[in-house]
Structure formats: structure tokens, C-alpha cells
Amino acid sequence: MSQPWLPPDGVTRTSDVITVSAGMFKGGEFRCPAADALKTRGYHTTDPVPRRHERLEHFALGPFMAACDIRSGPAGDPPRTRTGPLHDGLRTWSEHGVTLYEAAFPLDPECPLHEVPEPWTYRYRPSGPDPRDAQEYRLTVWGRCLASPDGAYRELRLPVHRLRDLPPDGFTAAVALVLAEGAPGPPPEHVRIVEFALFDGRTRELFAGSREEARARYRDHGPAALAGVLDGREYRPGSACGGCPYLSVCPALRTAPGLLGIEAHDRPRRTWSVTNGRAYRACPARDHMRRLHLPTADSVEREVTAERGRALHAYLAERHAHGSPRPCTVEVPEKWVPEGFDLPAHERALGLLLLRRHAAVCPLRYVGDGTDVRTEPRVARYDTAADVVVLAAPDLLYRDAGSWVWRETKTSVTDRRSDRPLLERYPQLALAVVLIARGDLGGDPFRARVELEVLRPGGADLEIIDPFAPANRVTAEKVLRAMVADWHGDDQYAARPGRSCERCEVARWCTASSVSEAAA
Numbered sequence: 001m002s003q004p005w006l007p008p009d010g011v012t013r014t015s016d017v018i019t020v021s022a023g024m025f026k027g028g029e030f031r032c033p034a035a036d037a038l039k040t041r042g043y044h045t046t047d048p049v050p051r052r053h054e055r056l057e058h059f060a061l062g063p064f065m066a067a068c069d070i071r072s073g074p075a076g077d078p079p080r081t082r083t084g085p086l087h088d089g090l091r092t093w094s095e096h097g098v099t100l101y102e103a104a105f106p107l108d109p110e111c112p113l114h115e116v117p118e119p120w121t122y123r124y125r126p127s128g129p130d131p132r133d134a135q136e137y138r139l140t141v142w143g144r145c146l147a148s149p150d151g152a153y154r155e156l157r158l159p160v161h162r163l164r165d166l167p168p169d170g171f172t173a174a175v176a177l178v179l180a181e182g183a184p185g186p187p188p189e190h191v192r193i194v195e196f197a198l199f200d201g202r203t204r205e206l207f208a209g210s211r212e213e214a215r216a217r218y219r220d221h222g223p224a225a226l227a228g229v230l231d232g233r234e235y236r237p238g239s240a241c242g243g244c245p246y247l248s249v250c251p252a253l254r255t256a257p258g259l260l261g262i263e264a265h266d267r268p269r270r271t272w273s274v275t276n277g278r279a280y281r282a283c284p285a286r287d288h289m290r291r292l293h294l295p296t297a298d299s300v301e302r303e304v305t306a307e308r309g310r311a312l313h314a315y316l317a318e319r320h321a322h323g324s325p326r327p328c329t330v331e332v333p334e335k336w337v338p339e340g341f342d343l344p345a346h347e348r349a350l351g352l353l354l355l356r357r358h359a360a361v362c363p364l365r366y367v368g369d370g371t372d373v374r375t376e377p378r379v380a381r382y383d384t385a386a387d388v389v390v391l392a393a394p395d396l397l398y399r400d401a402g403s404w405v406w407r408e409t410k411t412s413v414t415d416r417r418s419d420r421p422l423l424e425r426y427p428q429l430a431l432a433v434v435l436i437a438r439g440d441l442g443g444d445p446f447r448a449r450v451e452l453e454v455l456r457p458g459g460a461d462l463e464i465i466d467p468f469a470p471a472n473r474v475t476a477e478k479v480l481r482a483m484v485a486d487w488h489g490d491d492q493y494a495a496r497p498g499r500s501c502e503r504c505e506v507a508r509w510c511t512a513s514s515v516s517e518a519a520a
Helices: 022-026 033-040 062-072 088-104 169-181 211-230 239-243 274-282 284-291 304-321 345-361 427-438 470-488 499-503
Strands: 011-013 017-021 043-045 121-124 136-140 144-147 153-160 190-197 203-210 270-273 373-375 379-383 388-392 396-400 403-411 449-456 459-465
Touching (some): 017 033, 062 088, 121 169, 169 203, 169 211, 190 211, 239 270, 239 388, 270 274, 270 470, 274 284, 304 345, 304 396, 304 403, 345 449, 345 459, 388 427, 403 427, 427 449
Parallel strands (some): 017 136, 270 388, 403 449
Antiparallel strands (some): 011 043, 121 136, 144 153, 190 203, 379 388, 396 403
16 A cells, blocks of 8 residues: 655645746656655745745746747736846747747748637646545646637647757656646647757647547646656755755755855855866856856767767666666677667777776675665765755765775876876866765775776776865865865856857857857
């Protein structure tokens, strides 16, 4: 018998109306199932903590929606979508999206459509006692809502950054139900759901059919998906924690006061990772645009050397996580490249050689069983002093006689070694040192350590860093503070044009960059 859904301590239900936004049906790594369930059921923290908002707009599709509001509404009316001041990159991205939207959906005199003044909402009132103690259920949609003059046809245009994988069937089913049965307006005869990609103007139809076909789609795929949203139990610490109203009562997010070595003074709560830190150090605008998830240039993002590194990491992650842990050997298949990666012949050959070098230092020689291995785990700690959720994804965490070991793996095409200190060259090692030294990973500290594995054509290097050595901890703390201090107080994320623009994956959206749009 399944356990009943229960909220965490420290929250109070303030409504008997359950409201579900369609986006919750998409799930994904950027959503927290437990937080979504709490929101739908109307829970609020008992002692809410006032939060300071970011100075700039952080919703990448908000300015596009506001521009469409102005374009479709009566002259002089303010947009329904409210946005904060825009970063230069977000402004460029939004203008680009509006231009392509107008080209993708030109006015059709033969089939005129108008934007509805209020998005549709589907409402359902249970006829008897409800297992979730709800008096009413509501499903809402977001996007550009259009209808024919007589209301017989409804269309929802869903803005997305790019067309990726199809959304889950439950998402499409829920949206179809809202279009078919939602108010205000008369019931339609036909409905259509279409995605629009701001990046390249492409469209993709998700559903088109009669009102009855929309209801049938929901009957087939909707109820189970709705239950999954409403009864979500998994707390998923990660990037969603930055804006989560339940962070103070989350039973899964561990606190680490003072981790970053800085303090908040009325600053917005944020998330931070070493990847963010590197991007900010190169250019504040670059980090900000990456956080907005603006489309990146494949020529940079999937450059062959970086792609080879990611392919090797994917291969090792699958190998280390598969079944009973067994140390890797030099027997690596010729066709080793994981699905989704495309490498030229010389990179495949180099990758094969590097993977064979890994066998000499494979960490699975030290583990007892599968419970001792975590491949690319999500590590999240809340620094309450800085009001920052720190995120990391080590290549491997493994347990050696009860002690946690943090392993990072890098590749190099040369056998030359750098003289630069390891903790400065690889800041993720500095974060690992501080976390282990503070005891934030738990386990027995006796053999706890940080390891750097560097795979080279001539062999494998294995550097071992003692996190409890005072000099290592002092250096690691200094590295973290240097990466975080300026970013923590920055509200504008000004561009820093220079040589790095040539290798910037978001240069297309930056007017300060010297890189042309064609190059991106």
C-alpha cells in the first residue's frame, strides 16, 4: 500500500483550490516535483522570509511575451506581462524572437485570429469528497492564446527557445483539455497547439483536432500525468532552489553556512556553480546569458575537443554505473562513442587510447559494491550566510572504506604538465576540498580525499589532494572567494569585450561583442 502524500514541516495550506499550470507536466531536471505539488495544493511557509528580487529581468521569454502583448493589444495599453529592466543580451534575443514570430505567423485575411484578453482556465468541482480535500481543480496554460471571431477555433502558440524533444504526452493532453473546455469564451469546435522556436522561427504542431478529440487525448494521457504532478514526493535540490518559496523547510537541501566565505547584505538569493564562476570570470554578460539559457553557438559549444571530452565522460559514467562495480580494463570497444556524440575518426582513435589509459587508475578498484559509487551525482548545499545555493556535479564520488573520495577526470592531448597550482587551474577541486574539509559530504574523514585524474596519450596521471592539509584548505577557500565575491554583488552583468569573444557561445546576443552574427 502506497504511503499518503504529506507536506514537510513548516508549511500551511491556505486554499482548497488546486491550481496546476501546464508547464508542471513537462517535469525535467529544472523542476522539483515536491515543490510543484506544494504549489498546486496552495501551501505556504508558516514563517515566510522576505526576499529581495533581482534588479534585471531573469525570465528569458518574459520580454518576448510583453512585446507580443503590446503588438496585439489596443494602442496605449500596458502589456499583461510585466518585466524588469532588460540586460543587453536579453533585449537582443527578445527582438530577434519577435521578428521571427511575425514572420512565422503572418496575418491571414481568410482565417483571421485575435488574441484573447484572458488566457483560458479549465475548472472542475468534485461532486463528492475529494482525496486531496479540494473544492475545485484548475488547469491553466501559458503562451499566446488566439481564437477566431466566433470562438469556434482556438489556438495556443507556445514560445520555446529551440525545438528539442517532444514534450510528454501528459503535457499535450492537459493543454488540449484547457483549450477544449476552458473559460472564458464559448466552447470551441476545433483546437490547435503549436510550438514556436524563438531561435530560428521554426514551428511544430503538437495537436490539432476537434473538441471531442482533445477530450479523448486527455482521457488517454491526462489523469495519470495529473496525479504525478499533484502527488510528487521527490525533493530535487538544484537550480530550481534559487526561486523556491519552500527552501527554508526543504528536508533534502543541506545547509553549509559560510561555505563560500562571503556574507549576504540584502542580496537576492542565487545559485552558483564553478561553471558559472568560470563564465563570469571570462565575462559577466556571458554568465548571465548562459543562466538565461539563451541559445548557444554549436560551433563553440560542440567544438570537437570539448565534444570528445564529454563523450569520454559519458562513456565512463555509464561504465562505472552499470551493474556491479568492476574496475575498467584496457579492453575498450572500437565503437566506444556513446549515442548522441559525433566525433571524427582521429578523435575517436584518441578517445580510445585515453580510455585505455584510464584502466590503470580506475577508482572502482577501491569500492565494495554499487552503494559505494555515485556517478555524476547532484551535490547541492545552501550557504545560508551568502544566501547562495551551491551546485556541483563531480565526475565520480566513491567510498573507500567508509570515506568519500571526490574524483574529477580530465583529458589532454599532450604529455606536458602545467606549473599552475591545481586548485587554481581546476576550481572544482577547490570546492571539493572545502566541502570535504568541512565534513559537508559526511562519511569517515580518515581516507577522504580529492583526486584529479588526467588522461594523456602517454599514460594517466593521478593527483591526490589532502583536504585536511591546512595549506590546501586555505588555498581552496581563497580560490572560491575570488570567484564569487564580485559576482555576488553584481546586478548589471556588463559585457567585457576582448579576445574571449571569439570563443563565446552566446556572443550572438551581445552587442558589445566583436563577433559577427554569422560567426555564431
